[in-house]
Amino acid sequence: MIEVDRAGRSFTVGRGSARRTVHAVRDLSFTVGAGEFVGYLGPNGAGKSTTIKMLTGVLAPTSGRLRVAGLDPTRRRTALARRIGVVFGQRTTLWWDLPLKDSFQLIRYLYKVDRIDFRRRLDELAGLLDLGSFMDTPVRQLSLGQRMRGDVTAALLHDPAVLVLDEPTIGLDVVSKAAMRDFLRRLNAERGTTVLLTTHDLGDIEKLCRRVMLIDHGRLGFDGTLDELRATGPDGDSLEEVVARLYTGSAPGTPAPP
Amino acid sequence: MVRTYLLLAWTWLRASAQYPVSLAMMVLGSFAVNALDVAAIWIIFQHTGSLGGFGLAEVMFLYGTADMSFALADTLFGNVDRLSHHIRSGSFDTMLIRPASAFVQMATDRFSVHRFGRLAQSAVVLGIALPRLGLPWERTWMVPLMIACGVVIFAAIFTLGGALQFLLTDAPEVANAFTYGGSALTQYPLSVYGEQLVRGVTFVVPLAFVNWQPALYVLDRPDPLGLPYWLRFAAPLAALLLALAAALAWRAGIRRYRSTGS
Ligand SMILES: Nc1ncnc2c1ncn2[C@@H]1O[C@H](COP(=O)(O)OP(=O)(O)O)[C@@H](O)[C@H]1O
Ligand SMILES: [Mg+2]
Numbered sequence: 412m413i414e415v416d417r418a419g420r421s422f423t424v425g426r427g428s429a430r431r432t433v434h435a436v437r438d439l440s441f442t443v444g445a446g447e448f449v450g451y452l453g454p455n456g457a458g459k460s461t462t463i464k465m466l467t468g469v470l471a472p473t474s475g476r477l478r479v480a481g482l483d484p485t486r487r488r489t490a491l492a493r494r495i496g497v498v499f500g501q502r503t504t505l506w507w508d509l510p511l512k513d514s515f516q517l518i519r520y521l522y523k524v525d526r527i528d529f530r531r532r533l534d535e536l537a538g539l540l541d542l543g544s545f546m547d548t549p550v551r552q553l554s555l556g557q558r559m560r561g562d563v564t565a566a567l568l569h570d571p572a573v574l575v576l577d578e579p580t581i582g583l584d585v586v587s588k589a590a591m592r593d594f595l596r597r598l599n600a601e602r603g604t605t606v607l608l609t610t611h612d613l614g615d616i617e618k619l620c621r622r623v624m625l626i627d628h629g630r631l632g633f634d635g636t637l638d639e640l641r642a643t644g645p646d647g648d649s650l651e652e653v654v655a656r657l658y659t660g661s662a663p664g665t666p667a668p669p
Numbered sequence: 670m671v672r673t674y675l676l677l678a679w680t681w682l683r684a685s686a687q688y689p690v691s692l693a694m695m696v697l698g699s700f701a702v703n704a705l706d707v708a709a710i711w712i713i714f715q716h717t718g719s720l721g722g723f724g725l726a727e728v729m730f731l732y733g734t735a736d737m738s739f740a741l742a743d744t745l746f747g748n749v750d751r752l753s754h755h756i757r758s759g760s761f762d763t764m765l766i767r768p769a770s771a772f773v774q775m776a777t778d779r780f781s782v783h784r785f786g787r788l789a790q791s792a793v794v795l796g797i798a799l800p801r802l803g804l805p806w807e808r809t810w811m812v813p814l815m816i817a818c819g820v821v822i823f824a825a826i827f828t829l830g831g832a833l834q835f836l837l838t839d840a841p842e843v844a845n846a847f848t849y850g851g852s853a854l855t856q857y858p859l860s861v862y863g864e865q866l867v868r869g870v871t872f873v874v875p876l877a878f879v880n881w882q883p884a885l886y887v888l889d890r891p892d893p894l895g896l897p898y899w900l901r902f903a904a905p906l907a908a909l910l911l912a913l914a915a916a917l918a919w920r921a922g923i924r925r926y927r928s929t930g931s
Binding site for chain 1: 684767769926
């Protein structure tokens, strides 16, 4: 479903003598099969969002190749958009000034969703994510939890085969977080939707992901099951301790290499 | 593409209708500001009988056609020059993940009726100027054509300005200088400017084809600079070439798009 082959993305930043190249992602390779639920972990600035932007065709890779749902994201961006759903936790993909239901209506048109399918799916999603009370509210007036539920609904109205989420639980309270997890788990189990999820919340990972990938400084540091991840540390270590050790590549507290 | 445009514009229009009073104020405001331009022309003619060799009705005609082209282009595509704002806020990322042209999404973003203020004003000016000119029928066909070509030229300049912002995310003003500067320049007969400038806007940035060259044909005037007669019919070609350049620049911009960190 997702194939990444030695993909890299660098940015030149700064001007004049301060000019340098930042390698946000380097030499990244992995594949994700249909129906998998994969957690994508990494400290701030590790390259998670950059990876997601390459997978969705927002950013062109500077090296390597990617394929998502059988398409090259950069070349076939709009065709790919119909096959995947994307949620950015930090910003909404909805229309800020429009009532939620107008946003959904627009999405129905843009994604060319059949009217009957749309009604059925919207009713189902609205029920599961409890959207009823704020369907007429402009997006800018929604609380973060409400907005996030709206965003997830918007990403799924066209029934994509792949759902990519960049920190979907960031800033959510305990109840919203639990509801979101429950929803994603069911989506994956019942519909077979492939899910790739970045998060800082190890709770998300423990509750949802069979497979975990860990990225640091733009490189893939670990790719395996949750149990294999735990097994990299001594018995009795919490997942937090295990992950922290992997981030720095050695003992916790050691500064990251430049 | 056209249907997507209409649908998005209509949705925004409906959303903006929630604030009818502020909308009416904005329409009136932009109407009034542009009316000052016309007042300035009228005052000039109180002191002199002609401007660059053209009478009042002729200058109003030049002003009206350029302004109508600009107003239409601005209404339809002007928002494209807000690209750097969308890049910085991250909302351009979200446009790219939707299965619709990012250009159309940019152009229609926050579409509202206030965009029509300037259009109404240019229609009034043309409505006054045209009957006074008493144009012969065999030349009037050029008027809608020149306005259409003007729309394409200004839209292309807006697009080039937007494309430039893929590189200069922090300097949208550079692009604005071209669009708004171009609109101001074409409001007067080009014969009031120096020869170098006129050649520049004929052959480099083809602003002379927004109204000046085709107007020479409509008004049946000799070219004060003595440029070839066929240039009067070259507006469609100029518009096409500029639109092509703009489309390529926009595509190249999207290729090179770098988003923002986190
Ligand atoms: N558009 C950009 N321009 C310059 N640097 C960027 C850009 N996007 C990301 N980066 C840099 O690339 C690295 C990875 O960023 P990102 O993928 O956002 O990390 P994460 O999402 O894992 O926190 C960071 O060092 C960040 O500063
Ligand atoms: Mg990120």
